[in-house]
Amino acid sequence: MLNGLDIEGRTLLHRLPVRGKLVLLFTAAILLFLTSDLRILGPALAAAAVLFLSTGIGLREAFRRVRFVLFTVALVAAANYVFVSPREAAAVLCRLSALVLLAAAVTATTGIPAFMDEVARLLAPFERLGLVRAADVSLAVGLVIRFVPEILARYGEISAAHKARGLPVRPLTLLTPLVILTLKDADTIAMAIDARGFRRH
Amino acid sequence: MDIVFTAATVSYAGRVALHPLSLTLSERRIGVVGLNGSGKTTMARLINGLVKPSGGAVTVDGLDTVKDEEAARGKTGFIFQNPQHQMILPILAEDIAFGLKNRGLDKAEIAARTAAILERFGISHLARRRVHELSGGETQLGAIASVLVTGPKLLILDEPTNQLDLRNRALIARTIAGLPEQVLVISHDLPLLDGFDRVLVFHEGRLAADAPPAQAIRAYREIAAC
C-alpha cells in the first residue's frame, strides 16, 4: 500500500497536480462514509477500480499491491455480515475497497518527493503560527513511506533467522530484534541525513 | 554427512536464481565463491530449508529439506551474512541459552551448556555484554557459539569475514580450522579457503567450476576478469 512506488506514465492521474489528487482522495474519504446506499457505493467502487487500472499499472501488479489490505477489508466485511446485516457488510466492503483502490491509485502516480513537497506546502500556515517545522514533518512523512516496506523485509529476515536456529517463530521474540535492528538502522539513516545536508538549520 | 542436490532449482518471482543443480557434498571443508548475485546464498539456504526448491530436491543426511523440514534443519547451523540479524535476545548469554530452551532441558543443563560453549570459543568474558555492541569479530564468534550450542553436524557460514580486520580474519580462519564439525563457507575473502577440500564456483546461477581451492579460485578470477 504505502510502498511509495510510483509507476512511470503520462495518464490523467499522473498529470494531475498532487494537491488535486489529495483533495480528491480527501473528499472521497468523507463522502464514502456519509452513505450506506449500495446504489452509490457500488458504482463508486467500480469507478475507483477503473481509475486505479487507468494508471497503466497492469492487472497483476495492481492486485499484488492491494491484495493484503483488501484481504483485511474482506474480514471486516465478513464480521459485519455476521453481526450486523448482509447489506451493511456489502456497504462496508464497497466503501473500504473503494478507498483503498483510490489511495493506491494516488500512490501509484505520485512520487515520494512530490508527496513531501505537498505536505510541506499544506503545513506552511501552521509553520507561520510557529506550531511545526513543515520541512521536518515532510521529511518524516517521506521516511515513514520508506520504512514500511523495510520493516516488512526485516520481519522476513528475522523469522528466517528463527527458523535457521530451530526456534519457533513467535511474534514476541520477533518483536525485540525487529525493533532493535530497525532502531540501529534509524541511527545510521539519521546520520546520513545530516551528512548529506538534507536539513537546513 | 552427505548433502545431495537433485536437479534443485530456485526462482524468485519468475526469475531463475539457481538453475537445476545436481551435486553431492560430503567433504569436511567446502568453499563457495562467485560474483555478487551468482546464487551462492540461495544455494546455501536450500541446505537448511530457508529457501524451498522451485523444482528438484535437496536432502541432508538422507532427510528431505521440504518433507522432513525440521529434522533436516536440526542437522545444520547457519551463520547469516549479517550475523546481527540472527541474535534474538539482547544479552549474549541469554541469546545462546534461548536456542536451548525449546529442547526440554532443565535450567542447570542450559546454563552449563551455555558456559561450556562460551568457554570453547574463549569468549566467557562477553557473556553479559550487549549483543549489538560487540565488535565485528566478537559478533561472529558469538553467532557461531549460539548456533553450535544446539549441536548441528554441518555449519554454514555466509561471508563470515566481511567486516573484519586482518587479526579477526585470522581468528575466524583458525576457529573454522579447529571445528570438528563439517563446514561450508561462502566467501569473497579468498585466503580463507586455503586448505579446504573442495571449492564450488557459481556463475549466473550455475555451477561453473568444482575443484580444489587453487584451481577453483583461478576459474573465479577468470570469470571476474571478463
Next chain:
Amino acid sequence: MDIVFTAATVSYAGRVALHPLSLTLSERRIGVVGLNGSGKTTMARLINGLVKPSGGAVTVDGLDTVKDEEAARGKTGFIFQNPQHQMILPILAEDIAFGLKNRGLDKAEIAARTAAILERFGISHLARRRVHELSGGETQLGAIASVLVTGPKLLILDEPTNQLDLRNRALIARTIAGLPEQVLVISHDLPLLDGFDRVLVFHEGRLAADAPPAQAIRAYREIAAC
C-alpha cells in the same frame, strides 16, 4: 584542500575512542587502515562533523567542524559502511535530486545536474530503478553519485568494497582512481590502496603509522600479527 586535526580527541560514554590527534591531510589520495575498533570511522566522522571532538578541534579548508558545522560539512561527502542506509528515497534519480532540493535550485537545474552525474558514472540506465534492488556494485556507484552531485571537494569512503566480488572491487577501484576530487578511503581491502599518496594506520585510538602504502601496510600487518 587541507584537513587539520589539532589535538582532536573523542570519548564515547567516558571511554576514549580517539586519543589526541594532531595531523594535517592535504594529499589527493589518503588511505586509512587498522584493526576493528581502532578508531578509523570515528576519525573520518570527525571530518564532516558527524562526531564532535570531546577536546581539540578539526578544520576543513579553514572551517571549524563545530563552529561552522554546515559550511564545513558542505566541503565533504561521506559514503557509509552500508550505503543502502544513506539512500533516503526509493528511486535512484529521486534520491540524487533530493540532495539538491535544499540548495534553492530550480527544477530544471536539479534535473540537469542529476542527469549529468548519472552520465558521469555511466549509470544513466539505473535512474528509475529502485535503490534497494540494485546490486552491491551498483549501490556503491549510486551512493557515490548521490554524494558527489552536491559538489564536495573531499569524498570519504568507509569500507566501500566490503560486500563486493572481485569484479565490483575492480570497478570501484577504477572509479576512485578516476575521481578529480580529493579522496579518503577506510578499508580492510588492502589492494584498494595501491597507488595512494599516504596511508594512516590506527591502533587503539592512536595514529600508529603514517607512510606510503607499502610501508604502512607492513606496519599494519605487524600490528595484526601481535
Next chain:
Amino acid sequence: MTTRDIVLVALFAAIMIVLGLIPPVTLGFIPVPITAQSLGPMLAGCIIGARRGAASMLLLLLLVAIGLPVLSGGRGGLAVFAGPTAGYLVGWVVGAFVTGLIAERFVREGQKEVLQLAAFLGAAVIGGILVNYLFGLAWLAHMSGKAFLEVSLASAVFLPGDLLKAAIAALAGRAVLAGYPLLHQRA
C-alpha cells in the same frame, strides 16, 4: 528535535502502519474494532519516550487525515475523525505521552529486571489503557448518546487483549532498554 528524533518518530509511525496490516476483529455490539494498533502507543512510549512517542502518533494521524488507508482494515480520511473511534485516536497521542512520561520517570538502567518490567507494565497500563480508554469512551458515549457506564461495560471486551499488549510492550521495552537504550536520551 534532532534529525535522529525525526527518524525515530517516523519509524514508530511506520510500525503503527505495519501493525494496521494485522486484520482487526469487528464486534457486533460496539462500533470499535479490536486492533493490534493499540499496541503502538504503548510501544512508542516505552521505547522512545513521551515527546517522541506522542509525535509519532500525531504523524500517523496526519497520514490518516490526508486520506491514506493506514488504520486497521484499510481505513483513513477525515471522516474517521468524525466517527465512533475518534476518541481513541486522540487517546493514542495522549496515551503514548503518558506511557512515556511514567517510563522515563520510573524505569532506570541498572535497576533489577523485575522492577523495570513492573514499571514498564504500569506505564503501558496507565497510558496505553487507562488514558486511552478515557478519551475513547468519552467520545463514544457522546457519539452514541449512551451513558458512559454503558459504553464502558461494552468495551470491557478490549481489556484482555489490551492487557496482553501492555505485557508485550513491557517486555519489548525492557529488552530494548537492555539491548539498545534510547528511553532516557530525551527528545
